[in-house]
Amino acid sequence: MPRISTKSNPTGIVEFNERDVDFVIEQREGFEKFRLLELKLPTRRIPESCEVVVIVRAGQTFNRFILGTLNNWDKGFRQLDNLDPSAVRRVRILVHPPDQPKLVASAERLMHRGAGDRDSILPMIGRDLGELAWKLSKEGDEFVIVYNSKIFSTIDGISQYTPFTALVLPEALRQVLNRLADSDERDDEVGPWAAWLVWLRTLNVDEPPADERFDDPLQKSEWVDNAVNAFCEMHKLGSSLSKTIIGEA
Amino acid sequence: MTTTRIFNEKGLTYFRNWLQAKPVGCFSPEALMSEEFTEPLEGHEIDLSIGLSRQFEFAKYLTHVLSRFSYSELMAEKYDGLWAWLSAAFYHLLAGKKPKREEHYLVVRKGPMGSLAYRNDARTAFLLFSVHGDFSLLCLDKRMDVWGELSEQLTSRQRLMLSKAYFRAGTVLYVRDGKVKRGIATKPKPADTRPFGDKAGRGGARRLAVALDRLQLTYDVEMMSGQQILEILPKEFRVSN
Numbered sequence: 001m002p003r004i005s006t007k008s009n010p011t012g013i014v015e016f017n018e019r020d021v022d023f024v025i026e027q028r029e030g031f032e033k034f035r036l037l038e039l040k041l042p043t044r045r046i047p048e049s050c051e052v053v054v055i056v057r058a059g060q061t062f063n064r065f066i067l068g069t070l071n072n073w074d075k076g077f078r079q080l081d082n083l084d085p086s087a088v089r090r091v092r093i094l095v096h097p098p099d100q101p102k103l104v105a106s107a108e109r110l111m112h113r114g115a116g117d118r119d120s121i122l123p124m125i126g127r128d129l130g131e132l133a134w135k136l137s138k139e140g141d142e143f144v145i146v147y148n149s150k151i152f153s154t155i156d157g158i159s160q161y162t163p164f165t166a167l168v169l170p171e172a173l174r175q176v177l178n179r180l181a182d183s184d185e186r187d188d189e190v191g192p193w194a195a196w197l198v199w200l201r202t203l204n205v206d207e208p209p210a211d212e213r214f215d216d217p218l219q220k221s222e223w224v225d226n227a228v229n230a231f232c233e234m235h236k237l238g239s240s241l242s243k244t245i246i247g248e249a
Numbered sequence: 250m251t252t253t254r255i256f257n258e259k260g261l262t263y264f265r266n267w268l269q270a271k272p273v274g275c276f277s278p279e280a281l282m283s284e285e286f287t288e289p290l291e292g293h294e295i296d297l298s299i300g301l302s303r304q305f306e307f308a309k310y311l312t313h314v315l316s317r318f319s320y321s322e323l324m325a326e327k328y329d330g331l332w333a334w335l336s337a338a339f340y341h342l343l344a345g346k347k348p349k350r351e352e353h354y355l356v357v358r359k360g361p362m363g364s365l366a367y368r369n370d371a372r373t374a375f376l377l378f379s380v381h382g383d384f385s386l387l388c389l390d391k392r393m394d395v396w397g398e399l400s401e402q403l404t405s406r407q408r409l410m411l412s413k414a415y416f417r418a419g420t421v422l423y424v425r426d427g428k429v430k431r432g433i434a435t436k437p438k439p440a441d442t443r444p445f446g447d448k449a450g451r452g453g454a455r456r457l458a459v460a461l462d463r464l465q466l467t468y469d470v471e472m473m474s475g476q477q478i479l480e481i482l483p484k485e486f487r488v489s490n
Contacts, residue, residue, distance in 0.1 A: 011466075011467045013466075013467065053469055053472075057408075059407075060406050060407040060408050061407050061408070061411075062407075062408055062411070064471060081321050082321050082324055094469050096469050101468045101469045101470065101472050101473045101477065102467065102468055103467060103468060103469060106466075108466075184439070
């Protein structure tokens with residue numbers, strides 16, 4: 001299939017600005033419910049008669065709702081059924097003219113506030129992990145750092161706690177990259193690795209070989225090491241940790 | 250006709266132990282109706298001697314028997330005993346001469362490979378027919394005792410299993426005269442190792458999942474008919490059609 005450039009916008013679909021979309025997912029009367037509160041159009045050229053469709057995803061499960069039109073959508077709560085309880089909720093919002101499937105606007109992979117950092121490639125969420133401080137979890141197609149909410153009470157606290165970021169993030173990244181290196185799906189431009197491959201380019205490391213897997217385990221570990229080192233270098237994680245230790249001494 | 254029943258904990262343990270020997274033939278009729286192992290699902294009569302040869306017929310029949318429930322209600326853990334009981338009741342048909350692993354008859358939710366609940370033949374057949382109606386033939390056109398590569402591919406990913414777009418498009422592409430074409434589950438070789446001219450897997454069920462994943466970034470594919478989707482799919486699918 002022909003590759004569509006990610007830099008141009010050949011489809012003409014307008015992307016919603018994340019801060020212009022407001023929604024909640026919360027427990028009400030014993031059920032998990034969703035409600036779309038606000039949807040500000042980034043442009044006036046989209047007719048208000050367009051339909052608003054919301055898809056709430058959790059791992060491999062999803063719920064889909066047709067909420068109404070841009071000028072009159074249902075702002076009430078919708079019950080979420082049979083979503084994977086352990087997976088992060090991600091929301092897609094689609095806008096298209098009535099009876100015409102081609103999208104005119106969309107918002108992808110939104111996370112609800114409080115569920116973690118909204119746009120990170122490796123989001124963090126808190127759960128009670130007993131005596132375990134953190135773990136890497138795969139939820140559907142997505143990797144998530146799960147931190148122990150009994151140890152770290154807020155996501156802001158954890159992301160500002162240098163020992164955690166300096167020690168945990170490189171290890172989490174190493175685990176993800178090892179799995180990427182072993183995957184035979186990584187040439188798929190919309191598959192689970194697509195966003196990772198784009199992100200890796202920002203580190204200026206070589207892409208993994210185009211073959212299905214690395215033939216040589218040493219070559220694989222070298223590639224993973226290089227990427228993790230580049231990440232640590234970019235964010236000066238070693239220096240930050242050193243300053244924290246000296247500051248505490 | 251008899252009342253449909255649900256295995257309780259004791260019944261599930263008995264059935265699990267019985268499955269370990271990979272038996273061939275019928276499950277004990279006494280255990281199936283035992284007050285000790287089961288509880289009745291009042292108002293849901295079932296004919297255990299009904300002749301079923303294809304999973305599609307089985308799915309249709311289960312949907313009829315359990316019509317008072319919404320499908321999502323029956324997917325909850327508290328009904329795992331129902332799916333195990335139905336698997337036990339139709340075990341001779343579902344197992345055939347070569348019984349499969351236990352997750353095809355029990356609902357296995359936890360394990361080293363994650364949830365394998367989708368592999369419970371009865372539960373998945375019911376779910377597919379409830380969601381997709383006649384389009385579920387795409388995945389259920391097979392003998393009662395067969396699971397198959399296509400079922401594994403489609404049902405192991407719930408997003409795909411519940412995608413109306415996939416089943417509508419798949420039906421237009423791969424179902425002819427009430428039968429699913431052969432070879433549609435073939436895995437295509439990666440571009441760099443594929444011999445020149447090798448088209449195996451092109452236009453197949455795996456590629457359809459990838460193509461729809463791409464198209465859904467531009468279209469609301471779930472609202473489209475199979476024919477509409479076919480018109481926007483890449484050329485390789487038009488060849489296979």
